Amino acid sequence: MEFEIIAKCHTTHARVSRMTMTHGTTYLPTFMPVATQGAMKGLTSQQVEALGVTLILNNTYHLNLRPGTKVLDAAGGAHKFQGWRKNLLTDSGGFQMVSLSSFTKITEEGVLFASPYTGEPTMLTPEESIGIQHSIGADIIMQLDDVVHSLTTGPRVEEAMWRSIRWLDRCIAKHKSSGRTDRQNLFAIVQGGLSPDLRQKCLDEMVKRKDDLPGYAIGGLSGGEEKDIFWKIVKQCAEQLPEDRPRYCMGIGFAEDLLVCVALGVDMADCVFPTRTARFGVALTRDGPMNLRLDRHRTSFFPIDANCPCLTCSSGMSRAALHNLVTHETVAAHAITQHNLVFQASVMGGARDAIIEGRFPQYLKDFFQRYFADAAYPRWCVDALRSVNVDILEGIENPRIVEGKGAKWEYSNKIPKQKKP
């Protein structure tokens, strides 16, 4: 991997970089859409590339179940199998093991889980995870980590953190012995739960192994923890991770989260949110999510965003037309998925330009002002950005501020919804 920093924000920790691997160049910061099982929900690889996406994610856990490594080996890897010619990243399968499997037992050897097909106990070791990821052949592969839910407390968190470090060493050894380090880049995953102490220990250990690691991920977050803790952990990790390595924050997809993370020094993020929410009829815009199922869009005969370059908006497909299709025809899912991926890419692309041109703080202010115009600024975003010297409330008279997550959503105003705790 060639990793080169092109520009740095003069105020925040944000940076623009060029990451070049076997399947081309990806400019960072970027958002990585998730093609869990080797297909971006409903789209073809050609369509995804046309959206301006150069790095996608496949899930190791799923691809190992189907089609399995034998098929992937015979196909010559996941790139060829799914007709994707740009960069690809695979996770280690550890997260799904814990979130999807009906019983999972972590031992020092690996993760013992029930096969979803046969119910038989199956063992996934760090070495096997890397082996499977070699069959998939992704440009970036992830270490197997000991995943605990981010709300877990007590000694289990520390145990998982240390085990993740031990497993990292096994992953590095396995990967180095494969002779594939020129084609596949192993990333470590920083663990340590919500404790700054444990995170620090983990960071120290993992940074020591820098020579064997082309990049780092921040794991164990986005599991429903307080946003105030979330950003502090991200900031701590991003500050400590080596300057000359890409930093990947796992499971982040809301626009405000992405921009805060970028300002804290994060380069990459992934999430199923934009594609999943599309299937339920929610289009993402600079004014916030637009819930096309709501009755108010039934007679809106204009595109989701007239300025959006995506095929859905440029073809003139109206909100009304989408309202009529959503949840009835897969065509609606395809159309909104295309739009949402272009939205994510353009938020990040806009951030890259702003950083290069030295106006990233203003980009943040403009984005937040518009996005939360009819709602309230989430307190945690204000605080997080203040910690990197940007005050998004500057010049705003009587700003409305909301505690908690503060994520935006478009609700029907027919039945006033109770705010979720």
Add this chain to the structure above:
Amino acid sequence: MSGATARPPPVLSFKLLSVPATPFSPRLGLARLIRSSTEVIDVVTPGLFLHTSRGHVPHLSVDHISLMAKQMPWLHASFEGFLETLPPTPTLQPGPQPLHTFFGLPAASHIISLSLRDPADVQERPPDGDDYLSSMTIRGVRKIEPSFYRSYVSCVQPDIIIALSDIPFTLPPFSQKRMTKSIDRTIRWLGEILKSRPSMEITDNIRGNNIFVSLVGGTNAAARRAFSQNLLGPLEEGSNLSSVRPQTIPRLDDHISGYVLEMAQLRLELSASLSCGNDSSSTKEPTQAINQLLKASLSPLPADKLRVVHSSISPHEMLRLISLCGIDLFDSYWAQKAADWGIALDFSFPVSTSRDDTGPTRRSDGKRDVGHNLYHTGYAFDFRGLVGGPMHGCSCLACAPSFTKPIPHSSLEFVNDGCEEDAPAFTRAYIHHLLHTHEMSAHALLVSHNITVLQDFFAAIRSTLSADAPQFDTEVARFETEYDGDMRIIEEGRRAWEEVDCARGKGRLARERGTI
């Protein structure tokens, strides 16, 4: 309706390019829609149009439809999908060409025909009344009066309007009284829609009406003939046109430019009457019975108008209908539906003489399937493209994908490559994987493929007809001998789809344990 701006309605013409030996001989033709001097859309016949649901080909995104516009410019839509809320949304669409705009289809490249009912939908529904038709919406049945339909179509301006027809969708068989009612109502409703057309005032070239009528009469040949004869009768007494031009009393048929034959309903009724054994046609093979019934409908009518068939079920049936009834246009419904069930079509016409074993397998009775059931585990390691030998130049999204220039998202990307080039074909193994993992992309690739195969099939039909018309029947016979006309593979695919859907429908792997 006030929105109907100055733009004149498009003119549809149909011209036979060959002189058929009999009114039912296979024929070549050209259907042409002239929107303006610069906007002309041609459809060669025998040819195809797309079946849509809510105005879209299921699984094909708008960018894919536009790639296909050259070969498949004609889409058929049903208005039922817009009746769940009133007024129907498309009627509120501003601007010219409201229906095209609403569907996201440029009027310069697409023809839209519109009917109230979905011709492929034969689920039981309450009977129609004298002055309304029972229409199915996701919120239940809605009664639609002919005047409503008239105002809807004049508002949304489809290129071709299928007049309302009273086809019973209660359980067959139907009494003679019911058939008489069906004929009377359909004739009356047709008269009502004709009255509304602005082009009625134009005295010359009345074909500009672009109205098609569904030929009704069920499984009773005499009733079907009677209906067609009614079409040759004068416009209803309500019309005052006769007083203006007493010498040339216009006939209903003068205002009709095409005849529609709805196979789904006919097949349903036929199977009921065959099992009851109380019909004169019951002694014959169903395919023969269908031919006879269609001929009964068509024989009284002028032979030079467009004949359109909805919901044919196989390439065999399409060939027979072309060969024995002189049908001009078909929807691609069965091929689109096959994509839903995981079938990748792979057949050739004329039947290829070269032996290649990449095609679908032969069954024990020696018949070859018309496609691959990609759910079958035998395809898990099959890294070939969807169609057989290399001589197949299938141009679909699966067999001939190509990369287009990506959207740039920052100034950095302008210097990037972004080359447009052809991509390798998607493999059977990949689509097999997508089907078993319940990924929608499988159906997008398959529907594009199946439509393209069907398109190529029709191109071959046309070239056989134009090169050597007598040879056509020989080739049809060879095709029937080679390929399984019972289309058993479709049912197998549907069952496999159901199994996966059951296991994966909610995306829960846990449920898979129960089925494997």
